[in-house]
Structure formats: structure tokens, C-alpha cells
Amino acid sequence: MKLDDLIADGMMNSLDERLAQYTTNLKKHHFSAAYKIRRYQNIRAASRGAKITNRFTVRRIRYALLALILAVFLLTGFTIWYTIGRFTFNIHSDHSVTYISRTLEDKEKIESIYGLPSDTGFSLTERQSNDEDVVSIYQSGDKLVTLCQMANDDVLNLNTEYSSPEEVKINDCNGIFISENDGNCGVVWIMDGYLFMLNGKIDKISLVELAETTKLEKEVENP
Numbered sequence: 509m510k511l512d513d514l515i516a517d518g519m520m521n522s523l524d525e526r527l528a529q530y531t532t533n534l535k536k537h538h539f540s541a542a543y544k545i546r547r548y549q550n551i552r553a554a555s556r557g558a559k560i561t562n563r564f565t566v567r568r569i570r571y572a573l574l575a576l577i578l579a580v581f582l583l584t585g586f587t588i589w590y591t592i593g594r595f596t597f598n599i600h601s602d603h604s605v606t607y608i609s610r611t612l613e614d615k616e617k618i619e620s621i622y623g624l625p626s627d628t629g630f631s632l633t634e635r636q637s638n639d640e641d642v643v644s645i646y647q648s649g650d651k652l653v654t655l656c657q658m659a660n661d662d663v664l665n666l667n668t669e670y671s672s673p674e675e676v677k678i679n680d681c682n683g684i685f686i687s688e689n690d691g692n693c694g695v696v697w698i699m700d701g702y703l704f705m706l707n708g709k710i711d712k713i714s715l716v717e718l719a720e721t722t723k724l725e726k727e728v729e730n731p
Contacts, residue, residue: 593682
């Protein structure tokens with residue numbers, strides 16, 4: 509036998525002897541019956557759960573699709589009606605229509621012109637008027653407000669898509685306050701038979717207080 513073979517045999521015998529020393533006292537592990545039963549139950553439950561989840565996934569998708577279709581249907585066809593004072597709102601998904609109940613005192617044309625007094629700190633910068641409307645623009649520093657005076661029509665378009673109208677009182681007259689996402693807000697009310705709208709980028713309290721200062725400026729002269 510060659511020297512290399514003798515060395516190899518000696519190393520193998522040495523390794524076998526060392527391995528035998530470590531494995532002589534090792535016993536094969538046996539799981540208890542309770543553990544085996546519990547493991548079986550867990551595996552069975554997990555298997556059933558996976559089957560149930562897979563089976564209901566398609567059904568859940570169907571429900572989600574039906575819910576989506578129903579939501580689209582409601583958004584396109586559903587409207588909300590509610591009333592504040594003499595204003596009735598018909599809110600759609602993409603626009604709003606406001607109906608105003610008329611009385612015998614309501615004006616059908618402009619007979620008097622109303623405006624904001626100078627002691628409010630706002631000065632008139634521009635005014636346009638005709639038989640049915642008066643639009644006045646006022647400025648105080650960097651603040652701009654617009655006062656619209658209108659002969660009361662049955663229908664008024666207001667943007668109520670991004671806010672809910674709030675009922676307010678302007679000199680004991682019924683009115684509504686509407687805020688917008690861009691910081692602008694407006695108040696609409698009926699006074700002396702006219703429909704008024706004041707809007708600008710100011711806070712609600714200041715806007716309502718400013719609206720309450722609206723007063724008669726002059727009578728319209730007949731041509």
C-alpha cells in the first residue's frame with residue numbers, strides 16, 4: 509500500500525472514531541401524540557382557510573365591481589334636495605341649481621340701487637347696471653368684494669359642490685353662506701324685494717358683517 513493510501517486510511521479511521529464519540533448517546537426524537545394531533549389540526553385548518561379564501565376571492569371581486577357600477581350610477585343620476593329659507597337646493601354630482609320662492613313683494617326690475625357705505629373701509633371701484641342687475645366692486649387695501657343686486661328670479665345658479673350652504677341672518681332677512689375651496693366665500697340674501705349676493709376672499713364673520721351694512725343709495729330715475 510502506498511504512503512498516500514495509508515495516510516488517507518488513518519485520517520478516515522480517526523474521523524470515524526471522533527464521530528462515534530459524539531453520536532453514541534444520541535437518541536432519535538419522537539414527537540408526542542398531542543403534538544402530532546395539534547400539528548395535523550393546524551395544517552388542516554390552514555388548508556381549509558386557503559381554499560375558502562381562494563373560493564371567495566372571485567365573489568369579492570364581483571361584489572366590488574357591482575359596488576363600483578352602483579356608485580357610478582348614483583353619482584350620475586342621484587340628486588339631493590334641501591331647503592334653507594326661501595332657497596331650495598338641487599345638488600347634482602357636477603353642478604347645483606338653486607330655486608327661490610317668489611312673493612308679491614319681490615322686484616321684477618331694478619327700482620333702487622343699494623351699496624356698501626364708505627365707513628366700512630371699502631371704496632367703490634367699478635359699477636355696472638341694467639334693468640335687472642347691479643354689479644358693484646369694492647376694494648379695501650388688497651381685499652376685493654363684489655356686491656350683486658338682482659331682480660328676484662325663480663332660479664339662481666350657485667356653486668355648492670364643494671361646501672354645504674349654511675343658513676344665516678342678514679338684518680333679520682333669510683340668507684345663506686357658502687364657502688369655496690380657494691378661500692373665497694359668499695353670502696346670498698333677500699332684502700326689500702331684491703336678491704343680494706356679496707362674495708370675496710374674506711372670512712365668514714367679516715363677510716356677514718359687511719353684508720349687514722348694505723343700504724339704499726339712490727332711487728332709479730325713470731327715463
